[in-house]
Amino acid sequence: MTGVDVQKEAEDSGPSGYAAARLRLLTEEARSGPPRRAALAELTDDWLTGLFAAGAEGLRGASLVAVGGYGRGELSPRSDLDLLLLHDGSDPKAVAALADRLWYPVWDLGLALDHSVRTPAEARKTAGEDLKVQLGLLDARHIAGDLGLTAGLRTAVLADWRNQAPKRLPELQELCAERAERQGELQYLLEPDLKEARGGLRDATALRAVAASWLADAPREGLADARRRLLDVRDALHLTTGRATDRLALQEQDQVAAELGLLDADTLLRQVYEAARLVSYASDVTWREVGRVLRSRAVRPRLRAMLGGGKPTAERSPLAEGVVEQDGEVVLARAARPERDPVLPLRAAAAAAQAGLPLSLHAVRRMAATVRPVPTPWPAEAREQLVTLLGSGRPTIEVWEALEAEGLITRLLPDWERVRCRPQRNAVHIWTVDRHLIETAVQASEFTRRVSRPDLLLVAALLHDIGKGWPGDHSVAGEIIAKDVAARIGFDRHEVTVIATLVRHHLLLVETATRRDLEDPATVRSVAEAVGSEGTLELLHALTEADALATGPAAWSSWRGSLVADLVRRVAAVLAGDAPADPEEAAPTAEQERLAIEAVATGSPVLSLRAQTEPPAGQEPSGDPEPLGVELLIAVPDQPGVLPAVAGVLAMHRLTVRTAELRSLNLPDGVDGSVLLLDWRVAAEYGSLPQAARLRADLVRALDGSLDIAGRLAERDAAYPRRRGVVAPPPRVSVHPAASRLATVIEVRSQDAPGLLFRIGRALEDASVLVRSAHVSTLGANAVDAFYVTGPEGAPLPGDEAESVARKLEETLRG
Numbered sequence: 001m002t003g004v005d006v007q008k009e010a011e012d013s014g015p016s017g018y019a020a021a022r023l024r025l026l027t028e029e030a031r032s033g034p035p036r037r038a039a040l041a042e043l044t045d046d047w048l049t050g051l052f053a054a055g056a057e058g059l060r061g062a063s064l065v066a067v068g069g070y071g072r073g074e075l076s077p078r079s080d081l082d083l084l085l086l087h088d089g090s091d092p093k094a095v096a097a098l099a100d101r102l103w104y105p106v107w108d109l110g111l112a113l114d115h116s117v118r119t120p121a122e123a124r125k126t127a128g129e130d131l132k133v134q135l136g137l138l139d140a141r142h143i144a145g146d147l148g149l150t151a152g153l154r155t156a157v158l159a160d161w162r163n164q165a166p167k168r169l170p171e172l173q174e175l176c177a178e179r180a181e182r183q184g185e186l187q188y189l190l191e192p193d194l195k196e197a198r199g200g201l202r203d204a205t206a207l208r209a210v211a212a213s214w215l216a217d218a219p220r221e222g223l224a225d226a227r228r229r230l231l232d233v234r235d236a237l238h239l240t241t242g243r244a245t246d247r248l249a250l251q252e253q254d255q256v257a258a259e260l261g262l263l264d265a266d267t268l269l270r271q272v273y274e275a276a277r278l279v280s281y282a283s284d285v286t287w288r289e290v291g292r293v294l295r296s297r298a299v300r301p302r303l304r305a306m307l308g309g310g311k312p313t314a315e316r317s318p319l320a321e322g323v324v325e326q327d328g329e330v331v332l333a334r335a336a337r338p339e340r341d342p343v344l345p346l347r348a349a350a351a352a353a354q355a356g357l358p359l360s361l362h363a364v365r366r367m368a369a370t371v372r373p374v375p376t377p378w379p380a381e382a383r384e385q386l387v388t389l390l391g392s393g394r395p396t397i398e399v400w401e402a403l404e405a406e407g408l409i410t411r412l413l414p415d416w417e418r419v420r421c422r423p424q425r426n427a428v429h430i431w432t433v434d435r436h437l438i439e440t441a442v443q444a445s446e447f448t449r450r451v452s453r454p455d456l457l458l459v460a461a462l463l464h465d466i467g468k469g470w471p472g473d474h475s476v477a478g479e480i481i482a483k484d485v486a487a488r489i490g491f492d493r494h495e496v497t498v499i500a501t502l503v504r505h506h507l508l509l510v511e512t513a514t515r516r517d518l519e520d521p522a523t524v525r526s527v528a529e530a531v532g533s534e535g536t537l538e539l540l541h542a543l544t545e546a547d548a549l550a551t552g553p554a555a556w557s558s559w560r561g562s563l564v565a566d567l568v569r570r571v572a573a574v575l576a577g578d579a580p581a582d583p584e585e586a587a588p589t590a591e592q593e594r595l596a597i598e599a600v601a602t603g604s605p606v607l608s609l610r611a612q613t614e615p616p617a618g619q620e621p622s623g624d625p626e627p628l629g630v631e632l633l634i635a636v637p638d639q640p641g642v643l644p645a646v647a648g649v650l651a652m653h654r655l656t657v658r659t660a661e662l663r664s665l666n667l668p669d670g671v672d673g674s675v676l677l678l679d680w681r682v683a684a685e686y687g688s689l690p691q692a693a694r695l696r697a698d699l700v701r702a703l704d705g706s707l708d709i710a711g712r713l714a715e716r717d718a719a720y721p722r723r724r725g726v727v728a729p730p731p732r733v734s735v736h737p738a739a740s741r742l743a744t745v746i747e748v749r750s751q752d753a754p755g756l757l758f759r760i761g762r763a764l765e766d767a768s769v770l771v772r773s774a775h776v777s778t779l780g781a782n783a784v785d786a787f788y789v790t791g792p793e794g795a796p797l798p799g800d801e802a803e804s805v806a807r808k809l810e811e812t813l814r815g
Contacts, residue, residue, distance in 0.1 A: 018047040019109055026077050026239065033232050040075040041066075045143050048083075048102065052144040055101030061088035062095055063145030064102065065153070068114070071139035076235045078244035080112040082136060086149055089119045112244060120153045124160060131171055134161065135205065138212050158212065165213035166294055173287050176206055186276035188431050190269075190423065194234050195246040199276030201230055203283050216289040218282040219361055226275035233272055236260050248272070266423055273421040273432060281405045284398070285361045292327050319351040321686045329360040338371040345371055345408050346385035352399045353392035354781060359402040368406040377490040381683075383455075384658075386489065387780025390441040390458040391448060393727065400438055415481050418469025430552040433468045439550035440464060440543075447542040448782045449732035449749040455779035456495060457539050459486065460502035461546055467503075479504035498536055502543055505530050509544045513563035518570060527567065528574040537575060541568045588665055592677055595635035596665050600673040605699050607634040609692045630689060632682050634699070638664065638674035643771050644761030645702035646678055648709030649695060651755040652716075654685040660757070660776035680776075685754075710762070713755050728781075733810040735802045736786075743772050743788035744797040746806055750813055752783040763812045764789060767805045769797065 025031070025039055045066070052064050068082035069075070085102065087095045099117050106113045118126065127134035137157045142150035161168065180198035187199050195201045204227040207218040234246060236259035241252060248256065253265035262268050316324040322336035322344055330352035338344050345367045352359045374382050389396055403409050410417045419433040431439055444461040448454035463485060467478025482503040486496040508530060516523045531537045544564055548556035588596065591608070599606045610631045632650075636642050643662060650657060660680040667675060682689075701707035731750035739745040748760055757776060764771055769789040776785045789805070791797055797805065 018043070032235070034074075034228060037074045037076065037231065037235070040077075041070060041073040044070075044075060044081065049144040051102050051105055052098070055098045056145060059091060059094045059098060061090050061146055061149065062086065062098065063147065063149045064143040065150050066141045066143050067136040068139060071136070071141040073141070074231060076231065077238040078112070078242075079238075080114045080244070081106060082114045083116075083143075084123065084137075084140070085115070085117040086123065086145075086153060087117070087119060088146075088149065120149065120156065123153060124156055127157060127160065128164075131168060131175060134168070135172075135209055138209055161209075162213055162215075165215045166297065169210065169213060169215060169290050170294070172206055172209060173290065176203060176283070176287075185280065187273045187280060187421070188435060190425065191247060191249050192272065192276070193247045194230050194237070194272070197276070199280035199283070201227070201234070201246075203279050204230070207279075207282060207286055210286055210290060215293055216286055218286040222278050223282050226278040229271055229275040230279075232260065233268070266425075269423040270421045273423065277401075277421065278405070281401060284358070284401075288329070288358060292329075296327075318686050319355055320347050321684075323348045323351045325355065325357060326360075328357065330355065330357050330363065331360040332363045332366065338367045340372075342372050342374045343379065343382045343385060345403065346374075346382055346389065346412070349399045349403055350385040350388035350392070350781075353389050353395040356395045359399055361402075364402050364406045364408070368408050371408075374412065376488050378488065380490065383490045384778075384780055387455040387458055387782075389780075390462055391445045391454065391780045391782060393442055393445045396442055396445075397435075397438055404434075413485065415466055415469070415485060419466060422469060424468075428552050428554050431550070433465055436550055437462055437465055440546050443546035443549045444542060446729050447546060449729055451538050451542050452535060452747075452784055453495075453498075453539060453779065454749075454782040454784065456491075456498055456502070457542055457546075458780065459489070459491075460499050460506070460539065460543055463499065464503050464506040464543060464547060475504050475507060498539065501530075501532065501536055502540055505540060506543055506547055509540060509564050509567055510548060510560065513567040514560060518563075518567055524567070524570045524574055528571045531571065531575070534572055534575045537568060537571055541565075588677070592633065592635070592665065592679070593668065595633055596667060596675040596677060597671060599635035599637055599675055600667065600671060603637055605634055605636045605696060605703065607632065607692060607696055607699070609689065609695075630682055632678070632680045632695075634678040634680070635665070636676050636678070636703070638676050639703065641703065641761075641765055642676050642678075643774065644758050644765055645699060645709070646680075647757035647761050648713065648755070649698045649702050649707075650680075650682060651758050652698065652709060652712055653690045653695065654687075654754070655682045655689070656685055656752075656754075656778070657682055657757055657776060658778050660774060662771065662774040664772060709758065713758070731810060731813040733806045733813070735799075735806050737799065737802070740788060740796070742796065743790050744802045746787045746789055746802070746809070748783070748785045748787070748809065748813070750783050750785075752778050752781050756783055756813075757785070759812060760785065760787070760809065763809045764805070767808060768792060769805060770794070 021043055022040065025036065025043060028036070031039065048064060056062055063086045065071070065084040065086050066082065067084050069079055070082045075081075083102070085095065085099050095117060099115075103113060103115055116123075116126075123133075123137065127137050134157070137153070138161060140150065140154050140157065176198075179196055179202060183193050183197040183200075185199060186192045186194070186197035189197060193200065204223070207223070211217045233248065233256065236256045237245060237248060237252065240255040240259050250265075253268055257263070257265050257268040260268065262271070316326045316331075316333075318324050318333070319330060322333050322341060324331055324333045330348060332338070332344075332348065336344060345364075348359060348363065348367070378386075389399065392399075400409065403412075404420070410420070416434065419437065422433040424431070424433060424436070429436065440461040441458055444457050448457065451457050460482070463478065463482045465474060465478065466481045466485070467474035467476065470477040470481075479500045483496055483500045486499040491499065508527060512518075512523060512527055518524065531540060541564065545556065545561065548560070595606045595608065610633070634646060636646075647657070658681040660678065662676060662678050665675045665677040667673065698707060702709055728751035731748065733749075734747050736745040736747060746764075750756060761771070764787065769791060771787055771789055773788040774785065776783070789797065791801075796802075
């Protein structure tokens with residue numbers, strides 16, 4: 001039977017004919033999705049038109065209007081019929097009789113009905129008082145009766161909505177937020193509500209309402225398909241359950257998948273999650289734009305008055321090379337060239353996460369459309385920016401989702417595609433695999449002060465469950481994938497081995513601690529053999545806790561934590577062996593010796609700057625080689641205050657210290673004097689490097705006391721208010737008494753920041769200790785610095801004095 005035949009049967013046979021035609025339509029295998037929803041709406045229109053015509057004979061000034069989902073022509077098998085009987089108020093009794101002729105046949109068929117009878121003025125008044133009514137009227141569609149009456153209401157309601165948008169849109173946003181708080185996020189729930197959960201059909205409808213206000217619009221690419229997919233799943237859910245339900249329960253997912261012709265319930269959930277993720281991202285972008293427009297409207301009159309009517313220019317604050325902040329978002333600088341800068345997406349993402357700001361949709365789309373692939377293996381900057389992004393805490397999530405929405409994550413990490421939106425059918429897990437990996441990195445960012453290699457911890461956190469996209473034991477598969485990924489992003493052979501070991505054994509500690517006898521020496525020995533080193537054990541301990549905390553509240557407890565800590569202590573004792581030997585002093589190079597002799601001869605600092613470059617890996621060199629940083633060599637006659645002076649001058653010139661070493665240099669025979677050599681790798685925060693002559697002149701002034709570095713840095717900080725940004729874990733300062741026989745080793749783990757090394761150096765100078773050597777490294781946003789210090793007489797510090805220096809240093813950094 002054709003669609004025309006079905007409609008004719010409904011018209012000819014009354015309510016029973018409509019019911020038969022409706023049933024036939026819903027059981028047709030040839031028609032599903034949007035065509036079936038539209039056909040069902042059309043069939044219902046024709047039936048209601050007949051009822052209206054029979055009951056409205058002689059009545060003028062009345063019309064029947066579909067609103068809400070029915071108004072959009074989207075009737076699912078068990079959807080409510082949302083109807084408004086509109087009238088001009090001239091004949092209330094006739095309208096009441098007509099309402100009975102309309103509503104009772106609907107009820108008799110057992111169909112859910114949401115109905116009202118109003119004049120246009122009453123409809124507008126109710127809409128002004130009830131936001132949900134107003135949203136339904138935005139989709140008003142004429143079914144029968146006085147077309148002019150319906151058209152007049154539609155025009156008036158849309159005009160009211162647009163005029164009241166500055167007031168109503170914040171109400172709508174609050175309504176969406178409250179619903180999300182109650183229902184959770186559709187893209188992560190094992191039994192999601194397709195309509196009410198965040199990213200579901202209600203949010204898709206809210207985006208239509210925002211677009212109708214003309215105040216802002218949602219990113220449209222893929223949004224209609226996502227909405228259609230959610231509606232298709234709801235249709236299948238209605239048909240398989242025979243109920244008007246929107247909750248996709250576990251016991252019904254296999255049937256729903258079969259109804260849709262999908263492989264299994266996991267495939268179904270993955271499609272639902274992908275659709276919900278797109279709707280959620282579109283919602284985030286849209287509400288951000290609404291807020292920006294409303295703020296702009298509120299500020300503009302005052303600015304116009306101040307500026308004499310001129311249009312204000314949006315302030316742009318630099319965040320990184322090619323990246324600026326504007327209107328509360330991270331955008332590309334005007335001079336940025338994504339097509340020439342493959343690291344730009346990672347740099348922009350890291351800057352956004354560190355500042356706690358969202359990435360502009362336009363910026364992400366421009367980079368996705370034009371940026372060229374990152375060379376393989378990745379250059380050092382790309383790896384550092386990834387680590388910075390992963391170590392930024394909660395803001396990482398929003399920024400990562402923005403990159404993923406435009407396909408940049410899978411271009412950077414192709415293996416990510418297998419875990420993207422992958423459900424986890426485990427009561428303990430509350431996230432999909434991909435979100436769990438990001439959550440683990442967020443948790444790991446809190447533990448970066450506990451480990452000597454936070455970069456390896458963060459990358460291992462990102463990759464520890466990457467094997468769940470493959471058959472078999474995910475830890476075994478993940479080890480293979482992690483080796484490949486870690487090598488591609490530029491870690492050396494030893495680092496790749498550590499990351500792979502962490503991925504392979506990320507469940508080892510918690511499983512052993514909770515399932516094995518820790519008093520059995522064989523248990524501890526087996527863990528020690530698997531881990532291999534104290535450094536890897538330290539990382540695995542932090543990863544274990546981060547993984548558990550990111551899994552869900554049932555996965556970690558103080559009891560589990562104490563068991564794991566006990567196991568770690570026992571394994572560390574097995575791995576400890578002999579105390580580490582003192583680091584050997586490297587022989588100076590010819591360049592270092594030349595600078596040292598010149599510094600002794602002139603009695604002042606001497607320095608050189610030398611750029612480090614390499615051609616893009618994996619392809620033929622083309623164009624200019626890519627700069628990897630600048631090596632700064634400084635030779636200074638041994639004197640107090642060298643470390644804070646050099647660090648302060650570099651901070652004044654906005655130079656970021658990537659690595660730094662300071663040590664005393666043995667001079668050739670016949671050359672009297674003592675020289676400190678500083679071998680540092682630096683990079684400009686943005687812009688170009690200062691000239692070596694300017695650096696040397698400022699360093700001379702810093703050492704003789706004529707340059708107030710602390711004052712200059714304080715003035716600059718005051719000129720740039722702090723952004724809300726990421727809340728970093730507090731710094732941690734510790735003493736390692738067994739690390740050297742000749743000096744006391746003080747280790748500082750802290751968030752990297754301009755002037756950090758200056759503050760550390762000045763605090764150590766104030767404590768009257770001598771810095772004999774320093775080993776500074778910046779790993780993403782984390783600084784891990786070791787200082788070999790002695791007392792004035794050149795001997796290691798007594799234990800109590802060393803602890804006192806460490807505590808004072810920690811207090812200084814916390815302040």
